[in-house]
Amino acid sequence: MPSSSSSSSQSSSSSSGPPITISANVRVGDNSIEGSTYEYSLGMAGAGDTISGQKTWDPDLSDGFDSGWVDVQLVAGVQDDSSPVTWKVTGGSGQLSYEEARFNYISQITISAAVGGQNCRMSWRSVSVEFYRHGVLAQTVTPDGPVADTISSSVNNASISVLPEASDNDKVIVLAQVRLESTSQVLPSPGGISGVLSVSAS
Numbered sequence: 350m351p352s353s354s355s356s357s358s359q360s361s362s363s364s365s366g367p368p369i370t371i372s373a374n375v376r377v378g379d380n381s382i383e384g385s386t387y388e389y390s391l392g393m394a395g396a397g398d399t400i401s402g403q404k405t406w407d408p409d410l411s412d413g414f415d416s417g418w419v420d421v422q423l424v425a426g427v428q429d430d431s432s433p434v435t436w437k438v439t440g441g442s443g444q445l446s447y448e449e450a451r452f453n454y455i456s457q458i459t460i461s462a463a464v465g466g467q468n469c470r471m472s473w474r475s476v477s478v479e480f481y482r483h484g485v486l487a488q489t490v491t492p493d494g495p496v497a498d499t500i501s502s503s504v505n506n507a508s509i510s511v512l513p514e515a516s517d518n519d520k521v522i523v524l525a526q527v528r529l530e531s532t533s534q535v536l537p538s539p540g541g542i543s544g545v546l547s548v549s550a551s
Contacts, residue, residue: 368551370394371450373423373436375527376543377536380406380414382442386539391436391445398449404441406529414531418474421527425548426481426520427453434548452550455480455518459547460525461508462497470498470530471542480513481520488514494525500532521548 371393379386382403392399406416420439434447458478462471473494480488495507529542 368456368549369450369452371425371434371447371548371550373421373434373445373546374543375419375421375438375529376540377406377414377529378403378539380410380536389436389438389441389445391434391447393447393450396449400445400447402438402442402445404438410534410536413534414529414536416527416529418526418528421525421546423523423546423548424520425450425455425550450550453519454516455513455521455548455550456516457513457549458511458521458523459508459545459549460492460495460511460523461506461545461547462495463506463543463545464497464499465505465541466537467499468532469537469542470496470500470528471544472496472498472528472530473544474526474528476509476525477523478511479522479524480515480518481522482515482518484520487518500530 374390378388382405384403387401388404390399390401407414422437425434434450435444437444460473464471476492476494478490479486490511492509492511495509497507498504527544531537
């Protein structure tokens with residue numbers, strides 16, 4: 350399948366512990382804030398304890414499926430003896446908070462978009478990545494957001510990576526907007542349109 354990717358900034362990062370990857374996800378679920386199939390989630394690779402939330406992306410599918418632009422925010426930072434991570438999707442069932450991550454430094458941010466069928470689109474825009482060191486803003490990066498699009502193109506997967514200039518940033522805040530779309534009046538299958546925001550740390 351065709352794909353596109355881009356990278357922003359390049360830097361080497363020092364490791365102070367085992368590498369971990371924290372992933373925040375948005376996707377097609379059952380399109381209901383009271384449903385049983387989730388629309389967004391937060392967890393750590395290999396941990397098996399992902400938490401999730403519900404959201405009605407589009408209450409009326411008669412003109413196709415379109416979430417409109419939705420604000421999202423990820424915060425991951427070292428605090429005392431823990432590294433709390435939060436994931437907020439505006440209009441969802443609630444902010445997700447993950448307390449199991451343990452890290453000292455942020456090494457990379459990856460944002461991806463994927464669609465599994467035809468006539469679908471997953472878009473990110475207005476991306477702002479803020480790196481902090483000891484509570485002070487050290488660097489802000491505003492890359493173009495990835496778009497996976499089989500409505501007007503044939504791109505099933507797209508991603509970007511953001512590497513901080515410094516290797517000792519201990520917190521990151523990512524702000525963005527997401528949009529999930531399909532021209533069909535039938536809801537796409539769960540996960541058929543999805544976006545992932547990942548934090549690599551150590």
